Amino acid sequence: MRLVPWQPDDMLRRLDDVVSVYGEAMGYRAELLQTRRGYIGAHVRRAGFRAVATLTTEGQLAGFGYGYASGPGQWWHDQVRSALDDAARQRWLSHCFEVVELHVRPSAQGHGIGARQLRALLSMADGSTVLLSTPEADEQRSRAWRLYRRFGFEDLLRDFHFPGDERGFAILGRGLPLTERVPAEGAPGIVGI
Numbered sequence: 001m002r003l004v005p006w007q008p009d010d011m012l013r014r015l016d017d018v019v020s021v022y023g024e025a026m027g028y029r030a031e032l033l034q035t036r037r038g039y040i041g042a043h044v045r046r047a048g049f050r051a052v053a054t055l056t057t058e059g060q061l062a063g064f065g066y067g068y069a070s071g072p073g074q075w076w077h078d079q080v081r082s083a084l085d086d087a088a089r090q091r092w093l094s095h096c097f098e099v100v101e102l103h104v105r106p107s108a109q110g111h112g113i114g115a116r117q118l119r120a121l122l123s124m125a126d127g128s129t130v131l132l133s134t135p136e137a138d139e140q141r142s143r144a145w146r147l148y149r150r151f152g153f154e155d156l157l158r159d160f161h162f163p164g165d166e167r168g169f170a171i172l173g174r175g176l177p178l179t180e181r182v183p184a185e186g187a188p189g190i191v192g193i
């Protein structure tokens, strides 16, 4: 396995694989994936776009992560902004990187790839804070939650409802840069950046 930074065009070239990994990881239906495909294709052009991918030795996509500068006028940013008070907006949204997607193919999960991807993405990100949303779940049982907590993400909002989605989400954040040592150093067989 090797971890590589991706430029926007790298992501567009592998969009079928990206959507496939995303669908497998989240267990989403094909119709929803087509919509997400459109969003992802547009996201690569946003300011501050950063992406990483994990490739097998045969070049297959095992995982990916991406994000961009979060700002007014973006749907996600505006939803979160509207739910925060002035002090929280100032602290968290002034110069913020959003981790939009982070996924590992189920067959490759549990070997440190997700942590490696997150660490690499945050080391490339521009911002003084990083935010993300993740479905509410049992923190001890959810691999995503355990990963974010290990990286020091704290709660901004819990059981937050985005319009049109009946699931509750947590909005989590932490400061940048990643100054302290976070996990995922030395995962075997993975080349860092």
Ligand SMILES: CC(C)(COP(=O)(O)OP(=O)(O)OC[C@H]1O[C@@H](n2cnc3c(N)ncnc32)[C@H](O)[C@@H]1OP(=O)(O)O)[C@@H](O)C(=O)NCCC(=O)NCCS
Pocket: 025, 026, 102, 103, 104, 105, 108, 109, 110, 111, 112, 113, 114, 115, 116, 133, 134, 135, 143, 144, 146, 147, 184, 186, 187, 188
């Ligand atoms: C969340 C997700 C990205 C995490 O990726 P991952 O590769 O499975 O996560 P990691 O391997 O880095 O961490 C998983 C475990 O491996 C362990 N690990 C870390 N480095 C390791 C290594 N070098 N060797 C073996 N295990 C290692 C971690 O301690 C961790 O243990 P835990 O899950 O029991 O807490 C991935 O599971 C996923 O895509 N899930 C479904 C989609 C999803 O929830 N995405 C996030 C939505 S917001």
